[in-house]
Amino acid sequence: MYTHATDAGWISRTHRAIAPFRLQQPTTPSEVVQALIESEDSSIIAGGIDLVRRMRSGNSQDTLIDLSAVSGLREIEDHAGFIRIGALATHWDVETSPLLAARLPAFQAAWKTIGNVRIRMTGTVGGNLMAAERAYDGPVLLGVSGAKLVFLTDGGEVKIAASDGAGSYPSRALLTAIEIPVMPNAQLGFDRTLKPVVSVAVGLVDQDVSVGVGCAHISPFFWSGKVSEVEAALASALPEPIDNPMGSAAYRRRMVTVLARRLIRHLHEGDAS
Amino acid sequence: MSGELAFVSCTVNGVAREFHVRAEEMLIDVLRDRLALTGAKLSCDLGACGACTVLMDDKPVSSCSTFAWQAGGSEIRTVEGLAGADGTLDLVQQAFVDNSAFQCGYCTPGMIMLARALLDHDPSPDRDAIRAWMGANICRCTGYEMIIEAVENAAAASQEAGK
Numbered sequence: 187m188y189t190h191a192t193d194a195g196w197i198s199r200t201h202r203a204i205a206p207f208r209l210q211q212p213t214t215p216s217e218v219v220q221a222l223i224e225s226e227d228s229s230i231i232a233g234g235i236d237l238v239r240r241m242r243s244g245n246s247q248d249t250l251i252d253l254s255a256v257s258g259l260r261e262i263e264d265h266a267g268f269i270r271i272g273a274l275a276t277h278w279d280v281e282t283s284p285l286l287a288a289r290l291p292a293f294q295a296a297w298k299t300i301g302n303v304r305i306r307m308t309g310t311v312g313g314n315l316m317a318a319e320r321a322y323d324g325p326v327l328l329g330v331s332g333a334k335l336v337f338l339t340d341g342g343e344v345k346i347a348a349s350d351g352a353g354s355y356p357s358r359a360l361l362t363a364i365e366i367p368v369m370p371n372a373q374l375g376f377d378r379t380l381k382p383v384v385s386v387a388v389g390l391v392d393q394d395v396s397v398g399v400g401c402a403h404i405s406p407f408f409w410s411g412k413v414s415e416v417e418a419a420l421a422s423a424l425p426e427p428i429d430n431p432m433g434s435a436a437y438r439r440r441m442v443t444v445l446a447r448r449l450i451r452h453l454h455e456g457d458a459s
Numbered sequence: 460m461s462g463e464l465a466f467v468s469c470t471v472n473g474v475a476r477e478f479h480v481r482a483e484e485m486l487i488d489v490l491r492d493r494l495a496l497t498g499a500k501l502s503c504d505l506g507a508c509g510a511c512t513v514l515m516d517d518k519p520v521s522s523c524s525t526f527a528w529q530a531g532g533s534e535i536r537t538v539e540g541l542a543g544a545d546g547t548l549d550l551v552q553q554a555f556v557d558n559s560a561f562q563c564g565y566c567t568p569g570m571i572m573l574a575r576a577l578l579d580h581d582p583s584p585d586r587d588a589i590r591a592w593m594g595a596n597i598c599r600c601t602g603y604e605m606i607i608e609a610v611e612n613a614a615a616a617s618q619e620a621g622k
Contacts, residue, residue, distance in 0.1 A: 202504045202505075203483070204483040204485075205483065206481065206482065206483050207482055207483060208482070209465060209482040209528065234524065234525070234526070234529070235506065235524070238506065238524040238525075238526070239505050239506060239524065242504060242505055242524070243505075250482070252528075252529075254529070302594060302595030303519065303573075303576075303577075303591075303592050303595045304506070304509060304512065304519050304520060304521055304573075304595045304596075305506075305595075307518045307519065307520075308518065308520055
């Protein structure tokens with residue numbers, strides 16, 4: 187704790203000082219990509235929720251590329267067959283969007299459980315994904331929703347399935363939007379009550395199911411198939427979960443199956459909560 | 460550009476302010492060091508506890524995790540700016556006093572600003588909405604019941620005053 191005298195008396199200052207960095211403030215997506223290419227040790231800052239915490243914890247950056255002056259990345263729009271959410275849309279934007287309430291109500295309800303109000307009003311959908319934190323809900327929800335992530339790279343636009351995970355994201359690229367398909371008979375269920383041990387999301391279209399598992403591994407796990415195959419598939423295909431004092435691997439493995447089965451049953455019974 | 464200064468123009472509690480800040484300088488340090496607005500408290504330093512909550516364009520933010528340059532062009536409100544010019548407390552402040560909704564008081568400025576943001580967004584929140592909203596900030600000694608009741612009473616007083 188550092189203290190020093192001011193007109194207001196002795197006060198403490200920030201005790202996890204952040205190392206100096208260059209600040210760039212491009213105004214277009216292509217300028218952002220160019221800035222990423224020009225500086226190897228650079229990071230994008232949108233809401234800054236995760237980046238600032240990491241920098242506070244000692245991760246230094248040569249350059250921060252601020253997106254606040256880049257327009258056109260925050261809109262939530264209805265397209266033919268999908269909803270496009272700009273990467274700079276905040277969690278609050280998602281939570282309060284009339285369009286999402288009408289077209290993807292279960293997704294909106296699940297997204298509303300992310301973080302607290304300070305985080306939801308500042309943090310962005312894109313930031314939640316790019317942070318690639320294993321306990322985050324965004325990647326799991328988008329993965330089972332069949333969402334595609336739209337990146338702008340030096341070579342043009344690239345779309346990646348959300349379920350492919352952060353390892354498939356192109357390098358030195360800007361996430362510009364997320365496209366979520368809208369299907370009239372699609373259902374979504376999500377259970378995060380056991381976080382940070384395990385979270386499970388289920389996307390259901392008739393007898394076709396996608397299961398997403400968060401928290402239990404280094405990165406989210408996804409499986410897709412028929413409802414009748416879920417339990418056997420999870421038993422054989424689920425990688426060995428993290429084993430630590432917060433939750434054993436055996437417990438996590440067991441709860442993945444329990445929560446998935448429960449969510450599917452609730453969806454079949456018409457109770458998505 | 461390391462070590463270069465960024466220019467920030469914003470309003471703080473209704474007063475226009477201009478600063479040159481280092482890129483890595485945080486909003487809380489500008490408020491506390493330069494403006495002697497020490498209501499926002501430094502605690503976790505990671506944006507988790509909410510003791511440093513101020514309103515930026517009516518949005519509650521962690522000033523310990525907001526770079527000062529991010530406040531450029533915005534309207535900042537701190538707990539010092541809530542009371543009227545004659546010293547009359549804001550309804551939220553008065554409700555916290557009336558309900559003894561603080562003990563050590565360290566989290567109180569952040570709690571009050573968070574509650575003010577809630578009532579600005581939703582003048583008549585129910586108890587569940589208050590609990591969910593106020594759960595963003597941490598208090599380690601008062602206990603949350605009195606804080607929740609204070610916000611309920613502030614909402615009721617606000618409704619009454621608006622009649």
